[in-house]
Amino acid sequence: QEKSCRLSAALLGEDCEISRDQLYELLKYAALGKCHNAAQPSWCHIYHQSHLAGVVVVVLHEMSQVHFYRFYLQFKHLRKVFRHRFTLAPSADFLASLYGEGTDLKPQNTAQGLTSTSSECVTKSSDLQCDPIIRRYGETRQGLTSYTLTLEEQKKNCYPIKGSPGCKDYISTECDQQRTDSSPLFGLDCEMCQTAKGNEVTRVSLVDARGRCLLDELVKPERAVMNYRTRFSGVTKKMLLPVKTRLSDIQTKLKEMLPHDAVLVGHSLNADLQALEMIHPSVIDTSLLFARTEGRRFKLKFLAKAVLGKEIQSEQKLGHDPTEDARAALELAQFFIEQGPAKVAELNLEMLLTAEKLAEVSQNKAALQSQGCGVQKQLNEPPRLSKPCFLDCLQVTGQKPLLLGRQGLDSSGPCQSNLSTSNKQILQRALEDVPLSTFSIIQFSLGPEYIASHLHAALHEKVRSKLTDMLTIYAGPFEDSFCLKSVKKEFGRCGPIQSLRVVTETFQPYVCVQYEVLEAAQLAVESLNGAEVAGSCIKVQRPVTAAMLDCDVLIKELELDVENEGVIYVAGLKKSLTETDLQEEFSHLKDLETLFLPKDLQSGKHRNCCFLKFQKSQSALDALEAINGWTVKGSELRSRNALTSGHLWRWMWHMNHSNGKQGKHIFYETMELLSDSEQDLRKKVKKLDHHIKKLYRSLQNNTLCVVLFPGLN
Structure with missing residues (x-):
């Protein structure tokens, strides 16, 4: 019976940022495995690698995490199918780092290593x-x-x-x-x-x-x-x-x-x-x-x-x-x-194959370097060969990687590289060629008109602005002489508050609360709307703006996100509790896999909330029921299903603490320009998601598929 391959990566919160070297580790082990001396990645685990049918890497050229969350609803397939998400540290030359150039992870069979053994080709x-x-x-x-x-x-x-x-x-x-x-x-x-x-x-x-x-x-x-x-x-x-x-x-x-x-x-x-x-x-x-x-x-x-x-x-x-x-x-x-x-x-066919492939790689690189270096030709110096990159490692094992895209792909290496003029053409070629290759890199792009840095900055500002609105709630009305301290205490039980101010423009005072996590704002809307706080029966709601009209839809889809399966949010923790205390407190919960205690990235102190990740969704539901109303050291806990994926905590904190004033001045004209083209951009993203869906469905079982948003160079 065919064994099922799977990727396990129980990373949550601050651990969800990976480096290009770690990505390289994953791809190298997936493509080469133990039989070519590749080691399991240090940060995740691939089960039954030898049964992998292939590896497909989809690169969304010049797109970043901002694009994913600005067009979250349009990326319907991407968010519903791909179970693991990580923030990738930016790289100056992304595709080169993907191939393994410039990393400290050297291929096991370097050209020098093989030269010493190739002279002993007679098999004992x-x-x-x-x-x-x-x-x-x-x-x-x-x-x-x-x-x-x-x-x-x-x-x-x-x-x-x-x-x-x-x-x-x-x-x-x-x-x-x-x-x-x-x-x-x-x-x-x-x-x-x-x-x-x-x-x-x-x-x-x-x-x-x-x-x-x-x-x-x-x-x-x-x-x-x-x-x-x-x-x-x-x-x-x-x-x-x-x-x-x-x-x-x-x-x-x-x-x-x-x-x-x-x-x-x-x-x-x-x-x-x-x-x-x-x-x-x-x-x-x-x-x-x-x-x-x-x-x-x-x-x-x-x-x-x-x-x-x-x-x-x-x-x-x-x-x-x-x-x-x-x-x-x-x-x-x-x-x-x-x-x-x-x-x-x-x-010794294995040795002959390895020697042949390395010789081919060396010839290709030597030819390229001799073309580009007239000084070397004049001095009659042999061209210097760079160390084999990730794709070279695949080549020496008899695999011919496939590269498909419009731009930025190095066709000089040992790959089948094809430049196409549109995403549709790239998809068509991918549907034909990916099944014939064990390692493929497919690059899609929105087009040059949508990747200018000023448009990206405006897009960033729109995401930051919407995120701020989603983290904000208005509560009231209160009596003129209400106690602000008791209001802050009540709303603080839902999660960490970034700011709280009294709104005096209304007939009766209201309070504007901005939270640091999305779950806290949603918990406040769900649990305090219609409740009696500071002697008043209050209404709790988010700001009503054009950007917030689809907020309920977005919240629902975030809750159903595969990344949030089996993850719950718990608020109302005393700040004196340590991670060890919480581990002990929640230890009896069935199938608890990971506990993440968010910290303030400036002070290093933990917030009054945490996230619990369970191995099974049902165990998470059971825990929700048990925790709501639970008292820990005199503090009553509140909980709900998680909304923000593990990798989002750090990113949201930075977005939340960035200066939004620039958006009102420097980006004003650009924001108007973006608004004009955003409908087209939304359609393009939706089509891009459909392309990924079509490609994904054409893949064989046991194929590792990775989608990368590399960001702007």
């Missing part, structure tokens, strides 16, 4: 025992029947099996004769397109043991083609227009051509047989024959070059040649059978 016999090929087949040379997949191996690797539920209408080749070591080998390879049905065959090639082509035909798919995959298949719409051959014709031809004891050879042959909808009982799969650890597989292109000395799948050609691939797979199997496992293990 003691090392052979650890080779996955020897561990699987032993050292003795055997006949071909020893290398055909067993029924269990076929089931494990998704081969079509007679009688299995998904193969009800599949056609058998009827090659049921007993195999011997002299049974004939045939190489098979197919190219596929994508239709509504899934993968459908567009071209089939079959070669015999001498490498002669017996079959090479184009096939008309049954359903309408959604993606021809021309870059890989070489098949175009124009090529298929005159084709009359159908899948049933190919099935008939293969049945006629193959003798009853035929052994089919191919590279990941299960995909070809699934697309052909055919069942064949005896197969050699070269992607499994040349065994590796951790379920990894060598690519056919690499094996052909390393073992046979042949170049296939040339980048100059349009797509793969299935006859060439079928012949290469066949020759690889013949080499393995003739030479035996020991000789194949002595090739």
